[in-house]
Amino acid sequence: MTIDWQREVESRKDELLEKLNAFLSIESVLDPDTAGEGAPFGKGIDQALTYMLELGKENGFSVKNLDGYAGHIEYGEGEEIVGILSHVDVVPAGDGWTTPPFSPDIRDGKLYARGAIDDKGPTMAAFFALKIVKELGLPLSKKVRLILGTDEETYWRCMDHYFKHEPMPVMGFTPDADFPLIVAEKGFLDISLRGEVPSGEPVAEGEDTWTLASFTAGQRVNMVPDLAKAKLVGEGDVFGLKEQYQEFLLSRRIRGYAEEADDHLMLVLEGVSHHGSEPGKGLNAALELIRFLKEKVQLDADGQRYVNFAHRYLVDSFFGEKMGLAQSDDIVGKLTVNAGVFQYEREQSHLVRINVRYPISGDHETILREIDELARPYGLRVEDVDHKAAHAVDKNHELVRTLSQVYEEQTGQQAELLAIGGGTYARALDVGVAFGPLFPGREETAHQKDEHIMVDDLLKATAIYAQAIYELAK
Ligand SMILES: [Zn+2]
Structure with missing residues (x-):
């Protein structure tokens, strides 16, 4: 039996756009103020979840709401579940x-x-x-669940x-990233x-010595910080230091300036932000300012220790070389280290936050232990850790083979298997891959103003998903 999936989608286009319009009109943003029993993340998110589950029910699916945390829409028979x-x-x-x-608008096909x-x-x-799949009456040997987070x-x-x-x-995919398929993600x-x-260490004394009063850079651990500031106090030679700083900036072609106030000197350095999965791109403002402080400024003991660690x-x-953590595999490539947040306030807070992304073969406990050991002599230790394990599905797995085949059949393009340093929702599944909806070459607008999807791409993705569901669960 051959099914024209694209045609099946086209004949439901108006209905799809109408339902989507209503769904997109719900402001489903996390809102603790309106959270309550059965709606742990607030009214908007609860409304959006309820909307989808009601739609499922109206269309004859069995649905389930798990206390407002998640839900599913189910179709098919059998022991195994495709998610x-x-x-x-x-x-x-x-x-x-x-x-x-939250007033959806279609312009120029978007x-x-x-x-x-x-x-x-x-x-x-x-x-x-x-x-x-349901309306075509196609027999399935597995259950299919659309799980709504x-x-x-x-x-x-x-x-x-x-x-x-x-x-x-037993296997599944998430339509929350890129086509063709993302099969591996770093931990x-x-x-x-x-x-x-x-620590009670004395402030710096002497003519050419400065005390690091504060050092701040970055707000998010998974971004390259684009601004760093060091506040210095002391009796040192202000003019000389400013001159040295200018020379340093000039020689490295970096933007920044020194600002003199009554009781301190502020060094400001401007870098270039970039996603933390590629820490060597962009320009890490904090690390450049650390470089200057280490090479040119005689600091107090506490400040020195903090700067020395980072230096x-x-x-x-950027690949963990200096910590002895450099490693790679041929699936997702090299381990990376992004130094994302620095907060140093003399005698108040000494904090460095780093984001380490490691290959599939990596062992997170060893990595943590080694970092902790290296940091301790500098008065720092590993405290809070947020860990997400590396995630990969074998390229010969039925899931990968089936989705590749469906993608190639429907697009005429080769289904290149992607491995990334970032993370997708597929990690929530034991055996899961990210599968669309962004086609290669399309502008990435998620999380940005004027977020959009091409209507034709949305319909194409629907056709691909329909065939994928059928092929995986038949
Ligand atoms: Zn998402």
Whole structure:
């Protein structure tokens, strides 16, 4: 039997866009103020989850709501479950939109709204895909569950709750990233290194010595910081230091300036932000300022220790070389280290936060232990750690083979298997890959103003998902 999946989608286009329009109009942003029993993440997210589950019920599917944390829409028979994992929550709208973010608008073949591509558009595509399979009366030997998460943009508490109460699918995909297929993702560790303060070390004395009063850079551990500031106090030669700083900036072609106030000198350095999965790109403002402080400034003991740690292990070491952590595999490549946040307040807080992304073969406990050992002599130790294990599905797995084949059949393009340093929702599944909805070469607008998806791409994705569901569960 040959099925024209694209035609099946086209004949439901108006209905799909109408339902999606209503779904996108719900402001499903995390809102603790309206959270309560059965709606742990607030009213908007609860409304969006309920909307999808009601739609499922109206279309004759069995549905389940797990205390407002997550839900699923189910079709098919059998012991095994194929999962499709998407989410109904969105990030806050932000400013600068051409049309209101929660009033969907189609212009030049593009559907604009917060959530259009991340992840309400794809959720609706997956729903219509399941609906098509059902309406064609295709026999399935497995159950298919469209699992709806509600906290993907924050802490994934939805998935913790869901999988506490429901079985893990034997395999599945998430329409929450890129086509063709993302089959491998590095593990990652967000590590906070904290100092025991105050140490009571005396302030610096002497003519050419400065005390580091504060050092700050970065707000997010998974971004390259684009601004760093060091506040120095002391009796040193202000003019000489300013001159040296200018020379340093000039020689390294970096932007920045020194600002003199009554009781201190502030050194400001401007870098270039970049995603923390590629820490060597962009320009890490903190590490450049550390380089200057280490090479040119005689600091007090506490300040020196903090600067020395960063200089010894983080400067010029985006692949963990200086910490002895360099490793790679031929699936996702090299381990990376992003030094994302620095907060040093003399006698108050000594903090460095780093984001380590390690290959599939890496061992996170060894990595943590080694970093802790290196940091201790500098008065820092590993405290808070957020860990997500590396994730990979074998390229010969039935899931990967089937989805590749469907993608190639429907697009005429080769289904290149992607391995990334970032993370996708597929990690929530034991055997899961990311599969669309962003096609190669398309502009990435998730989390940005004027987020959109091309309407034709949305329909194409729906057709691909419909065939994928059928092939995986038949
Ligand atoms: Zn998403």
